[in-house]
Amino acid sequence: GGSRMRLLGSVSWALLPSLLPAGVGGRAGDFSHRFSPLAEDVCALLILGAMFGFASYYGDHMVLQKEPAGAVVWGYGEPGAAVTVVLSGAGGLVVMKKTAQVKGPSGTWTTVLDPMDQGGPYALTAGQGSENVTLRDVYFGDVWLCSGQSNMAMTVLQIANASQELAAAARYPYVRIFAAAPARSNVELDDLERIDLPWSIPTAENLGHGNFTYFSAVCWLLGRYLYEALRYPLGLVEAAWGGTPIEAWSSPRALRACGLLGDQLSGPQTPSVLWNAMIHPLLNMTLRGVAWYQGEANTFLHTDQYNCTFPALIADWRQAFHAGSVGQTELLLPFGFVQLSTYRQQGPADSFARLRWHQTADLGVVPNARMPGTFMAVAMDLGDERSPYGSVHPRDKQNVAHRLQLGARAVAYGEKNVIFQGPYPTRAVLEVTRGLLNITYSQELVWRRRDMRAFEVCCSSPPSPCGWLPAPVVAVESRRVTLALAGCGGLVLALRYAWAEWPCDYQSCVLYNSWGLPAPPFLLDRVPGGFSHHFHSRLRF
Structure with missing residues (x-):
């Protein structure tokens, strides 16, 4: 059917209906959305009659982008022809008029509408010579x-x-x-x-x-x-x-x-x-x-x-x-x-x-x-x-x-007071003498499941590979989680949370914020030299 053949959208056929197969009369859309082998046969006919209209995804009931942007509108026509695009409101009142030239060899025209406030309904009409195609309820x-x-x-x-x-x-x-x-x-x-x-x-x-x-x-x-x-x-x-x-x-x-x-x-x-x-x-x-x-x-x-x-x-x-x-x-x-x-x-x-x-x-x-x-x-x-x-x-x-x-x-949309992220770690502090790891989070925490082992630490002495061990939660206070590092003799090289294909039951992960948003999974493995044995070594995330 050739690259510029499009059997979709609101298209006006410059052909006598008698030339077309049954069912391809006045309104292209009626048959075009049931795209079938018929389309191949029609193709040659359609090229005879220059096709004029909007591109496939413009149609009745559509939404066009409102201000501050301008909505781009494009379609097909006779190369070299002038196309007039008119936006009209209630009672046919013309709101805006644009002109565009059909470019060859693609046979397409494009225009950008002036930015419009939200609302409607409008009619959008494209005209070329004596042909007009109108989209309604826009x-x-x-x-x-x-x-x-x-x-x-x-x-x-x-x-x-x-x-x-x-x-x-x-x-x-x-x-x-x-x-x-x-x-x-x-x-x-x-x-x-x-x-x-x-x-x-x-x-x-x-x-x-x-x-x-x-x-x-x-x-x-x-x-x-x-x-x-x-x-x-x-x-x-x-x-x-x-x-x-x-x-x-x-x-x-x-x-x-x-x-x-x-x-x-x-x-x-x-x-x-x-x-x-x-x-x-x-x-x-x-x-x-x-x-x-x-x-x-x-x-x-x-x-x-x-x-x-x-x-x-x-x-x-x-x-x-x-x-x-x-x-x-x-x-x-x-x-x-x-x-x-x-x-x-x-x-x-x-x-x-x-x-x-x-x-x-x-x-x-x-x-x-x-x-x-x-x-x-x-x-x-x-x-x-x-x-x-x-x-x-x-x-x-x-x-x-x-x-x-x-x-x-x-x-x-830049709404300032909408909480959209779950709690996320901002730092981890190791208390070696007590065998604890304190993780500070970005938000107040809700400890939803106390019996789950979602945190794991990797303890080893380089260069041996990581052995991941569960690190049980011993306390959750405000923004802080305290993990027990039992069985972690050497360095803590890495820390991860909810690192599994199925980390928890329905709405039952370990940590949420008070808005019901889960703490996302994380992996912290770029610890230079591990969490060191200083009493209060800090690691910034």
Whole structure:
């Protein structure tokens, strides 16, 4: 069908209906979302009649990014032709008019709307010569992109209290949803080839279409909770595919930065194929933020490169979305993510623990110097052994989304009084004579499980390898945890917390803050010469 053939979006066909196969009449969208072999046959016909209209992901009911950014709008036309874009409000009152030239040979036009306050509904009309295409019921608000693997693709139908959550859809008509179809490509595409759900007002049916299809529960709940805090429209864009490693979502540029090009993987795991087909097409969209839930596939692929590949993906997406939106999407695009939950109760390997650590670029807490403008929902305490979708797919997505929206409000929206991080160590002090290790945390602590051994120390004399031993908690007071170092004769070389595939039962890890947020896992192994035998040696984290 040629690269500029797009069978999606609101398109006006410059063809007599009699030339078209049955069912391809006036409204392209009616058949385009059931993309089928028919499309191939229509292709030649469509090229005869120059196609005019918006790109695939502009449609009725959509949300465009509000001020301070301007929303980018683009589409297809006759090379060289002038396109007029008109935004009109109630009663057809013209709010804004823009003109754009269709560029050859791509046959695309682009314009940036002036920044608009939140609200609507508006009509957006593009005209070229005698042809007009109008999108209706368009609102301005914040647009969030949700991406990742199956825990992001898991739909509202699959989660805890699904029936109540689906029934609640009707109360949120201003949280609009859109889902790209899973697709892969060996080259970067400029537009989506297929769409699973065009822009829609949420209903029980489109939020619970089927398992792992649309609409993403984490994305929906994040949008819903943000709407409750912000009280203006939100547009949610889902682009997720189960079982996919980060390499598939990364551009070749990002992979090169981590020395990872040239791998032989196939299908949706091939490097860059999902970047090419599902992310690159969206770059012209003005965004407010990204939510990401991915990493399970990398617990057995390039696990120890994730501390490079993940920060590289974030930096690369930011640069690409900023450039693609003509500078409208901010350079430090807020990027939220879910730290991995659990998989197997007695998982022998520590690949989940390592990946959780690498998700923070080995610093344990975000935002940090290597990952500015990010926020994280800890999920290691939300395990669900009896999930019908397998224990790697916990059904409590409400707490995941709640923790994510706290981070979004603090990091993306700058709310000063929102606590979004759990307690994190700020220093450790060894009392050798008493065989104790005192760890000071950033917040007041709640000691939720007294019978669990979540802390471990590595005691040895170099160069022998680490032997990890449990270090029982003997006291928790205010911000301080005291560990007993029984059996630790030599140096304490390292310290770790919750370092396991399944660190604790549901909402029952050892340490939380008073807002119910868990202390994230950590590994402290860069102790110069170990915790020394001075009575009060201090180690700053």
